[in-house]
Amino acid sequence: MKITVLYSGNYGERVLNTILEKFAQNIVSIHEIPENLPEYIDDVSEYVPENLKESDLIISVGLFGDINLIVCDIAKKTNAKSIIIESHSPKQVTKGLKSEISDSLNEIKIVFPKPFCSLKPVGDTYIDEFAKYFGSPEIEIIGETIVKSVIVKRNAPCGSTKYVAENLTGYSLNEVEFESGNKLHNYPCLASMDVDNEIGDTILHLAGYKIKEAVKKSLKFSNKILTVTGDCKGFECGFKCYKICPVVKMGENAVEIEKTHVNINNLFCGCCMKCVDICPFNAIKVLNYKI
Ligand code: SF4
Numbered sequence: 646m647k648i649t650v651l652y653s654g655n656y657g658e659r660v661l662n663t664i665l666e667k668f669a670q671n672i673v674s675i676h677e678i679p680e681n682l683p684e685y686i687d688d689v690s691e692y693v694p695e696n697l698k699e700s701d702l703i704i705s706v707g708l709f710g711d712i713n714l715i716v717c718d719i720a721k722k723t724n725a726k727s728i729i730i731e732s733h734s735p736k737q738v739t740k741g742l743k744s745e746i747s748d749s750l751n752e753i754k755i756v757f758p759k760p761f762c763s764l765k766p767v768g769d770t771y772i773d774e775f776a777k778y779f780g781s782p783e784i785e786i787i788g789e790t791i792v793k794s795v796i797v798k799r800n801a802p803c804g805s806t807k808y809v810a811e812n813l814t815g816y817s818l819n820e821v822e823f824e825s826g827n828k829l830h831n832y833p834c835l836a837s838m839d840v841d842n843e844i845g846d847t848i849l850h851l852a853g854y855k856i857k858e859a860v861k862k863s864l865k866f867s868n869k870i871l872t873v874t875g876d877c878k879g880f881e882c883g884f885k886c887y888k889i890c891p892v893v894k895m896g897e898n899a900v901e902i903e904k905t906h907v908n909i910n911n912l913f914c915g916c917c918m919k920c921v922d923i924c925p926f927n928a929i930k931v932l933n934y935k936i
């Protein structure tokens with residue numbers, strides 16, 4: 646697989662350094678795109694790099710606003726089949742921009758992970774090859790009552806999963822989900838603290854939910870935090886909890902619709918409590934939070 650990387654800013658640099666550890670042989674060209682360009686650009690062609698090389702996959706990291714449109718020209722010039730454009734800030738790629746890019750490249754598979762650590766396989770040869778190693782964190786926690794070691798099976802593209810894993814040793818299994826969120830902040834995760842209006846939460850929080858999900862999966866976490874009672878009348882409220890859940894908007898089944906009511910899948914739930922607050926029938930209850 647041949648990869649072209651476009652990157653900008655500190656976040657872009659961090660991702661580039663992380664993915665080079667695995668894909669150095671595959672990356673055929675790397676182009677730094679200037680930071681702080683105007684949000685609206687009439688003609689992005691002047692920013693299209695020279696000496697582009699034939700590629701299968703384009704990865705674009707850290708670009709803000711109209712400059713993202715350069716992937717359209719670059720995809721045509723490199724004959725790329727697949728594109729990943731990440732967002733770690735709400736200001737990077739608006740809905741309109743995503744449509745404009747997708748419409749002009751309708752033969753090419755494009756994904757817009759927000760945050761990058763929500764990337765999962767999508768049935769595309771090149772995106773899935775990349776997502777084997779980088780994307781939604783996957784770890785294996787070794788230890789009976791305390792963490793002896795943590796094996797990283799899939800790293801976040803910014804490298805945060807590896808950092809979190811290296812710093813969980815010695816914690817009791819009861820603390821490890823909570824601590825994984827703390828360690829992510831210590832890394833520090835560079836995702837934005839601004840609320841993303843499409844998702845209704847900050848992208849930093851979404852990244853926290855992803856590392857906690859990885860911990861819960863590894864520990865086969867099954868204790869319920871939230872539960873839905875028989876008072877749920879989803880057909881009457883129009884499934885408000887499903888519509889507000891930021892994790893659902895990120896693409897995970899934290900709230901599952903069952904014809905007339907919902908269930909909460911605590912494996913994916915990030916405990917933001919938005920569904921608890923919005924339910925008009927007070928049907929979602931918070932239980933004891935224990936592992
Ligand atoms: S739990 Fe509440 S908000 Fe969710 S579908 Fe049921 S009634 Fe609606």
Ligand code: SF4
Pocket residue numbers: 871886889890891892893899900909913914915916917918919920921
């Ligand atoms: S608390 Fe409710 S809204 Fe928040 S992540 Fe969990 S299921 Fe979704």
